Amino acid sequence: MHFLTLFLFCISMNIVFGQEKNAGITHDQLGLKENTIYMFCRGTASKSSLIAHTFNLIDTNITHIGIGFSDGKNVRIYNVSDNAGTLKSALTVDSLESYIKLPDIFYFSVWECNNSAEEFNRLKTSLSEYASRQIVFDPFFRINADDTLYCSEFCATVLASVNRRSYLFEPSVSVLDNAVFESYLGRKKLIYFPVDFFETSGNFRKIFSYKFKRSLHE
Numbered sequence: 001m002h003f004l005t006l007f008l009f010c011i012s013m014n015i016v017f018g019q020e021k022n023a024g025i026t027h028d029q030l031g032l033k034e035n036t037i038y039m040f041c042r043g044t045a046s047k048s049s050l051i052a053h054t055f056n057l058i059d060t061n062i063t064h065i066g067i068g069f070s071d072g073k074n075v076r077i078y079n080v081s082d083n084a085g086t087l088k089s090a091l092t093v094d095s096l097e098s099y100i101k102l103p104d105i106f107y108f109s110v111w112e113c114n115n116s117a118e119e120f121n122r123l124k125t126s127l128s129e130y131a132s133r134q135i136v137f138d139p140f141f142r143i144n145a146d147d148t149l150y151c152s153e154f155c156a157t158v159l160a161s162v163n164r165r166s167y168l169f170e171p172s173v174s175v176l177d178n179a180v181f182e183s184y185l186g187r188k189k190l191i192y193f194p195v196d197f198f199e200t201s202g203n204f205r206k207i208f209s210y211k212f213k214r215s216l217h218e
Helices: 003-017 045-055 096-100 117-131 151-162 179-185
Strands: 038-044 064-070 075-080 091-094 105-113 172-175 189-192 204-211
Touching: 038 045, 038 075, 038 096, 045 105, 064 117, 064 151, 075 096, 075 117, 075 151, 091 096, 091 117, 117 151
Parallel strands: none
Antiparallel strands: 038 064, 038 105, 064 075, 075 091, 105 204, 172 189
């Protein structure tokens, strides 16, 4: 199977699932605290088998992550996405509504970090700095010290800037035994940050999760 076939499959899944879903999840339902770091996770059907079941460590529901906080009324979710289109940067700052408003979303969860006030201030500074730069999405998942990033690499890098002692995560290594992945990525070994990398740390706990209907007819 060629990578183009997988790409076309992803497109077809978006068509099958039809209209964008919004479960009516509100800020109040999440019970978010101020001055707290949160990981916002979502799972989409078009990327589930391609990513989650192949490269995740623990959680096969997640295909994309962002990092952010609540100001008491709204959330700001910073995330690097290949869906940025013609935007100047692949880094977008989503509201709760825009983050989960996708055609084939089936999962959403929020993880709370046990951070200090100083760490939270560092987070806001780091996110503000990244938001001022032109971030390019990295479709080949290479870890480099530049502004070419993918979603989990961005989150891992931001967390390391908050506190390298508490939130420095080592990338995972996967030997690519699939000809499709090997051909597309151009290498036999993938060194990367899985989207569920933070779940290996005791500093995070899941405070909210929701599973959407997998079909409009269900």
